Amino acid sequence: MSLGNRIMAWSEQAARHSEPGPGVTRLLGSPEHKALLADLEGWMKQAGLTTELDGAGNLVGRTEPKPGRKTLIIGSHQDTVRQGGAYDGMLGILLPLAVLQDIHDQNETLPVNIELIAFSDEEGARFSSTLVGSSALAGTFNPDILNATDRDGTTLQSALRSLGANTDQIPTLKRDPTQLAGFLEVHIEQGPILESLDLPVGVVSAITGIERHKVHITGKAGHAGTTPMHLRQDALLAATDVVRAVNDLCQNTEDLVGVVGELNVTPNAVNVIPSGVDLTIELRSPVTRVRETARQQLLALLNDRIAAHACQWKHDLVYEQQEVDCSPVIQQQLHSAITACGWQPHTLFSGAGHDGLAMARSMPIGMLFVRCTDGLSHHPDEAITEADANAAAQVIKHALQNWEVPA
Ligand SMILES: [Zn+2]
Known part of the structure; x- marks a missing residue:
């Protein structure tokens, strides 16, 4: 053998x-x-x-x-x-x-x-x-x-x-x-x-070095039939902008990759405007400086994009590993x-x-x-x-x- x-x-x-x-x-x-x-x-x-x-x-x-x-x-x-x-x-x-x-x-x-x-x-x-x-x-x-x-x-x-x-x-x-x-x-x-x-x-x-964040976005639940579109605080819509922001940043930064891999929607119902989303962000880079700079850029970006949906958010850096x-x-x-x-x-x-x-x-x-x-x-x-x-x-x-x- x-x-x-x-x-x-x-x-x-x-x-x-x-x-x-x-x-x-x-x-x-x-x-x-x-x-x-x-x-x-x-x-x-x-x-x-x-x-x-x-x-x-x-x-x-x-x-x-x-x-x-x-x-x-x-x-x-x-x-x-x-x-x-x-x-x-x-x-x-x-x-x-x-x-x-x-x-x-x-x-x-x-x-x-x-x-x-x-x-x-x-x-x-x-x-x-x-x-x-x-x-x-x-x-x-x-x-x-x-x-x-x-x-x-x-x-x-x-x-x-x-x-x-x-x-x-x-x-x-x-x-x-x-x-x-x-x-x-x-x-x-x-x-x-x-x-x-x-x-x-x-x-x-x-x-590679790795860091992981947990992000919670708070919107406001409401009737999906009676609440006008412009008065909504849709946490899931804000979350889709987070997904896009992570991708955009990584696409445009050398030696950086990242993903939003986990998404939990509250109340996750067919006719209710999402009131909350918990999601994870992971960034990886072989170069600490690249990753840390990207983190600062990303947090600033999220502030703007989530605010645009009249939602609040908080984040925790839950894991960080140097390369x-x-x-x-x-x-x-x-x-x-x-x-x-x-x-x-x-x-x-x-x-x-x-x-x-x-x-x-x-x-x-x-x-x-x-x-x-x-x-x-x-x-x-x-x-x-x-x-x-x-x-x-x-x-x-x-x-x-x-x-x-x-x-
Ligand atoms: Zn393995």
Whole structure:
């Protein structure tokens, strides 16, 4: 069985741990998460790793620690968006796992100790915060988010405990940077660049900065038949101008993308003028200055456009993540591995957030992107080929065998 073959077979099995419906929906602390952990634990043990579920719900598999060697953390997130794909996150767990199994089967030892981690949560689809697992390892976990609730009022704390995670341990999970050789993540590209270049893999130079706002617009409900058009305070009309303002700004600003992804209308009735809208705005840029300038412009723009509909509004910046650069040393190691495997090394930037955003706070990080079909991700049709999985696994194997440990 080739590495690619094993990775595809495991991915298929992992994707079965999903809520019903199209694609894969596996949220933090769900029964599907718990069922996946049982499979992963079995596969990790088969690859010679000892396993532990830590207090943040991360499943950690460790190679037998060799004294005097530093530890390279490898991993990605187990969780998905709602109706996402089978490879976003999971590939970064299963691909290195297949490599570690191969190395174990051949009785090889690596120049570094390995911790392979299935992070509990990166997407944040269930609770309002993301990077739960990786922030715990980086020592930046905010304990307040344990009280965050999902749509049904379940807290993050009780979701983690339902997995068997002892959340009291979270403060002890921070890794000692002096003992680390870095963090490496394999991830599908989630974009079309590698496909356009006809390359199976690419080296990531940096991960985007992200900010998210919650906006509430207050209008005035009224009878949709009797209130004259010019006397209306229609919150939904104001919201459509917000959607347009975000799009206009991003279309006209280099290195900036953004979206209004969530919209809730009150009272949401066929014959009532909308009295309120809650919406989210997300902005992303690789350059902090660009994003911060865009935020100021956007807020000024919203003031004007919402006032034009005689509505009031308020906003909260609910999430902000600075961009991070990947370690030049790790980028070079991945370049060398790609060259050694006979591929053209190519460097690209990540427009999506990843666990490396949190991990970079206390260790050097690196990422390898794998080509995905049609550049598609966060979608049930998300796909990679077995040949690309195999190519990426060979690159990772070569990189691990030759990992240079920083002094
Ligand atoms: Zn991901």
